[in-house]
Amino acid sequence: MFKGLTAQRLLAVFALGWLLLNFPLLSVWDRSVIVWGIPLLPAALFVGWAVLIVLLAWITERSQD
């Protein structure tokens, strides 16, 4: 169930997701900074979210089992 490369990669992405989108890493982005016209906090949340989706797509579309 949790064996195999695909499963291990997914577990790693899951851990990454919890870290990236939760306290305390969240507070790292909490600054009064503008990136391409968008405040850093929402920009970082959406970018982190998108990164997760890209990783997820890469892993699941590659897996053969």
Next chain:
Amino acid sequence: MLSAPLVVGASFAYLLLLFGVAHFGDRRARQGRSVIGNAWVYAFSMGVYCTAWTYFGSIGRAASSGVWFLPIYLGPTLAMVLAWMVVRKMIRISRSYRITSIADFIASRYGKSRLLAALVTLIAVVGILPYVALQLKAIASGYAVLTTAPGASPAAVGAWWLDSTLYIALALAGFTIAFGTRHLDTTERHEGMVAAIAVESVIKLLAFLAVGAFVTWGLFDGPADIFARGRAVPDIDRLLRLEQGAPFAYAQWFALTLLAMLSVVFLPRQFQMMVVENVDERHLKRAAWVFPLYMLAINAFVLPIALGGLLHFGIGAADPETFVLSLPLAVGQHALALVAFIGGLSAATGMVIVEAIAISTMVCNDLVMPWLLRTQRFGAAADSDLGGTLLAIRRAVIVALLLLGYLYFRLAGEAYALVSIGLISFAAVAQFAPALLGGMYWKGGTRAGALAGMAAGFALWAYTLMLPSIAKSGWWPDAFLKRGPFGIELLKPEQFLGLAGLDGLTHSLFWSLLANGALYFAVSMWRGPSARDASQALLFVDVFERSSATAAGSGPVFWRGRAKVADLLGLAGRFLGRDTAQRVFADYARRAGVARVEQIPPDAQLVHFVETQLAGAIGGASARVMVASVVEEEPLALDDVMRILDEASQLRAYSQALEEKSHSLEKATAELRMANEQLKSLDRLKDDFMSSVTHELRTPLTSIRALAELMQADADMDAAHRRQFLAIVVGETERLTRLVSQVLDMAKIESGHAEWRDAEVDLRALLDQAVQTTSEMFHERGATLTLQMPQQLRTLRADPDRLTQVLLNLLGNAAKFVPREGGRVDVRLLADEAGATVEVQDNGPGVPPEQQQVVFEKFRQGGDALNRPQGTGLGLPISRQIVEHFGGRMWLRSEPGQGACFGFVLPWKGKCVAEAGRQNGEETNDDLQDPDRR
């Protein structure tokens, strides 16, 4: 504002469109050309997660607290990361055991307990009511915004029969009935509904994006402009940071993420879409990333719309939850506002339809049916077809659910924001997590543990979250909120046992999940599983190991007793319909290898099969009871379960052993075939050899005979002539003798009967001697011979006579092939770690590449037939045999015009290797024993 008939007309037109899609999907399904059989439709049907909450509520949330609308979508994204492992297992279990709802799933895991199924259903119904109310409220307030003149306050809610929300609820109930309960399906799959929901997901996304793009680039000058203007207003700038006047509530962020993560799988409608309606588990792979991408897309414009609305209307001047409608309206974009309303309606109706169908299945199968089956009229003894009754029950449940939702809306709807209402439902379904997830991965969970955990969790949820929500709406004196029931401060619902500092949701989630999980594990471990618990646990936890075996008919079936085929067929006919039952049994008979239904052996496999079929129609728990009522069962003890499991695994082991055996037989056959081929080729070689030998013998014999006949015929032949003839006869006879002795030699070596007189051999002395023996020959041909040897050389164990034979053969060959004038032969002896190497290099014409392979074969002489020197064609093959006997190797290196270099290497310890090889049998048999060596 828009006219009410226009809005109502557009809404009905939209619902009719959805209905048309569903009808199309159903028709295609009946024709066997499913429209939902691809991963994209599956992914979009999961979009039913995004309801009016997303469409209206998220903007309200964003307008009051910034990024706090996000955890509700980040959680499901994280859940989808694990979907390939967790949801796939749920799909496999549900497919294997015909599970059609989350209540059925949990109850089936814990020994098909009817009590547990009823409890899960109860939690789902009560928990989901606020969520249904949320959809009603969203549609009602959206409708009010569209149809009320700007500036006028919405008409106060009058008597209940004048309330438009009631009619919205009834209309939705009507549509749900039309969608989901037109006919009965044993697998509870609704292809048409899935197609309609997928379309609905696309429509709400497009409508929302349209409004978002309009606000961002129509009303403002892109997102940068909105954020720049927002940051100029302190109250809006505050929303873009984590700490909004108070410390960041990271516990709540964590709780919301976790809650949403659980809900995306455990909400009845999500379970229906992800697990029950799944066509192919592989679709999950694509849906796992497309669905999060869908959520990302539908949330991209939430902040711009929220900020845009606040900037446009001013803070507090308009309800942020309806910005998506009021912003287009305020600037006269009526068509866009209507599109936005249709999108919101789409989001709300999608949720209501799927949720109500899922709930109606649960209530019918797990609450009403067990009770109904106990009554005289419908019980085991009755002979009535229940299909119609089932449908009627489901329809009634749908209407009741919508009316109850409306009731909750009237009771508590006004006081709460949309998001807060939805979160109450999320917290309720989170109570399924310990029993469901624990049951999928832990074999020790028991029915008692699941019951205790879920009941406690549900009670605490109701006490700490549901009751306060009703009390705060003013329908209940809220004194007990402030001072605790009966004045007991410790029991205050929102600060249970004095736990303060958390918001209401996190507080309730903490207590309910804590009690739920703790009791589940503690009670499970306290009593240990019963036989029924244990058998179901095995089937669930090891589903990936067993499902393939079950298909082959060798999986374990935990049942013992006596049954009659006719009884089971009759039972199936009552719930599935007589024709369907007959067809299903005929299929089973075909798979069991018998001609007629009556001949099916009434064994445990059949009982299990019928029970699984019934489970699809009336739920696992009811199916268990109904099957038990027509067969004679013997109770199973835990030992029996283990025994049956043992038998099944033994059976599997046997079949594996059988497979292995047949595999090794195949391998042996292949080896034998190969050996046979080899024997045949050896036989052919022998024939070739025989014909070559006779040919070689006949040449000298012919000349001897011819000369002898000449001498016989001519008695007066002069002495000189006669001597010449006799010399030739003697020479030819010697050649014959040499040939015969070489053939004998070869045969002896090949058959392993040759005599080997091994001794310590000094290769230097041997080589010296051989060179001296042949020096006369070289001298005659005018060739020079050089010899290079090291000063010292260790001895090796071999037969000196045989080695001399090899050396003489190589030197003799060289002498034969060197040119008449200026011939030159170099003999080298080299030594290294592995062994001694002898090379004989001549400057003759060399051996052409195509002949290099054959010179070591018998009777294949080098050179062309015309100027070929005399020889038997056996010298080199014998030499090679000798060298190989001592574990060495012989080779030829030659380039045309550069002469030929024959050489061989003898290992210092080669004899041992050869000896070991000989102990295994004849040399020629070696290849037979190890065909891979070739």
